[in-house]
Amino acid sequence: MSHPRASASRRRGFSYLETQVAAVLFMLTLSGVVPLFVIQTRQLSRIETRFEPAKTQYLNQPEGYWAKKIGAPAILSDKPPEPTADPKSLAYVILTVDDRDAGYSEQNRSWDDWYRYTYSSAYGSDFTLNYPDNVADRAIWEFTNLSAGDYDILVTYPIVDFANKRADYEFFLNGEDEGHKRVDQRKPLDDPPVDGVRWKKLDTIRVTTSNSTLRVELNDEQAEGYNVIDAIRLVPEEPQMFLHNIEAPLDKEFIEVRVHMNYSVD
């Protein structure tokens, strides 16, 4: 005789259908892992896109005062840095030619027309006087190997009572006449002192090609007094910069500042 509990126990076992349903549910649970895997894979490909293997990428140095101050890291880019004007190429070193330097010369020189003086208040502690005999005497300052850019032309001379009231400075760029400027050498110079002497701005000249030569000439034609000859200085003009806009997006690692710059280059 069969025991009723034994029969009931057999009935409590899983049926085949139950097993199959359980297996399907298990597979569905496992398939829930797939989206996580997809998310991870996509995120990884984003990271790899930032720094891809087998592709040349560039570390471009950031520019600006704060980049220097904080030692900002280089900017990763797939493009090389934009060519920037080399400050040296714009002759940021101020050029000065004194009346004793190699770049200075005198035309129609005679022993009784030109007088040299030592004077502590002059540039280089000396200067030259040229007698106004209107015989085409010329003091010439020559600047060579100039790079493209705008340059201020400044002059200095010591103030003397008998100086030329109509000193005529002429400018020649690569041999071409670029105009002239008349100066009353008896009036004090108005620019701030540099290298111990005051200066006066004569003009601004634009150099458009590299290796240019600028000549400044002072003649004694129509002079009203002695030409006082000392030094000429070329100062490259600072490029003009205008702020365009500033972007600080949250999804980028840097602030983007756009500026307009007026800059003369080759």
Add this chain to the structure above:
Amino acid sequence: MNQRTSHVRRLAFTLVEVMVATAMTAFLFIMMSGMWHGLAGSMNNSLVDARVSQEAHFVLEVLRRDLGGYLPGKKTKKNDENKLVGCLATVATGTKQLMLCFDDVKADGQPAWGKPDTLIVYEVQDAQLLRIEQTNKGAFVVIASHITDFTPTQLANGVRVDFTITYEDVSKTYTLIAQAP
């Protein structure tokens, strides 16, 4: 004929039922196995790729800091103090090195390749990329592991760095070009 015996036989599986059930179960397991294998393989590849990418980013970030033009981490910078003034790809006793020289407080603009300037050397030892501060008693930091090649090359206006990271069976080469001072 005993009716109870007959009833018990009817409750059991027939041979056909057992065979069908076995076949379906086997089919199910094969499907699960294939799916699991594919999933686990892809996850493994993904983890390996992630590790390689992570090591590459370690190298990238440190080189970004040093090749940004100025040495970070100093309080003040007078003139061009801490400016990158020298960048040299070289080989010392068979080891490829990238040497970076940062100017001292005098800021003369010239690399001294030693004190008083700050000299940083990158080289690989035991598959680890080291950043060695030569002018600070040779203090070094391990930048990344699994580096199988590190080749800096001097360019006319910069330096090129190729490095290869190999992890398990995945090997990837990265190339960076930086401006020289």
